[in-house]
Amino acid sequence: RRILLINGPNLNLLGTREPSVYGSETLADVVRIAKANGEKLGVIVEDYQSNHEGGIIDRIHRAKKDGVKGIIINPGAYTHTSVAIRDALLGTDIPFIEVHISNVHAREPFRHHSYFSDKAVATIVGLGIKGYEYALDFVATSPKFA
Numbered sequence: 001r002r003i004l005l006i007n008g009p010n011l012n013l014l015g016t017r018e019p020s021v022y023g024s025e026t027l028a029d030v031v032r033i034a035k036a037n038g039e040k041l042g043v044i045v046e047d048y049q050s051n052h053e054g055g056i057i058d059r060i061h062r063a064k065k066d067g068v069k070g071i072i073i074n075p076g077a078y079t080h081t082s083v084a085i086r087d088a089l090l091g092t093d094i095p096f097i098e099v100h101i102s103n104v105h106a107r108e109p110f111r112h113h114s115y116f117s118d119k120a121v122a123t124i125v126g127l128g129i130k131g132y133e134y135a136l137d138f139v140a141t142s143p144k145f146a
């Protein structure tokens with residue numbers, strides 16, 4: 001089974017970006033851990049990061065063609081703005097888990113609303129990069145993503 005890990009804008013800066021909020025691990029660390037855990041769990045983890053809304057949408061469309069069974073997505077700031085990425089997920093009907101490294105609910109009010117949470121199988125916030133690991137564990141073992 002193929003699982004897609006998507007990280008949105010500014011997440012390429014993980015490790016150096018506001019480390020007090022997002023920690024010191026890099027996106028490369030996140031991807032390395034995800035691929036290693038994927039191997040243990042018997043799934044293939046593909047990864048994609050983009051700072052561009054359209055790139056993320058195109059990648060979701062491709063995932064549908066490729067038969068990807070589940071998406072783990074941290075949409076970054078697009079969480080709070082992007083009807084278009086929401087529609088790509090709904091339009092392809094690929095089940096997804098939404099992950100946020102920080103606890104968005106403990107931050108500025110504009111981060112409290114997500115265009116994804118009501119359609120996500122689950123949302124994980126505030127667990128640092130561990131959130132991606134918990135999400136992958138669930139996606140790899142739950143029949144919801146079979």
Ligand code: DQA
Nearest residue numbers: 010074076077100101102111
């Ligand atoms: C984030 C939270 C968003 O509000 C922010 O714009 C990000 C990262 C998180 O992982 O905590 O870029 O999605």
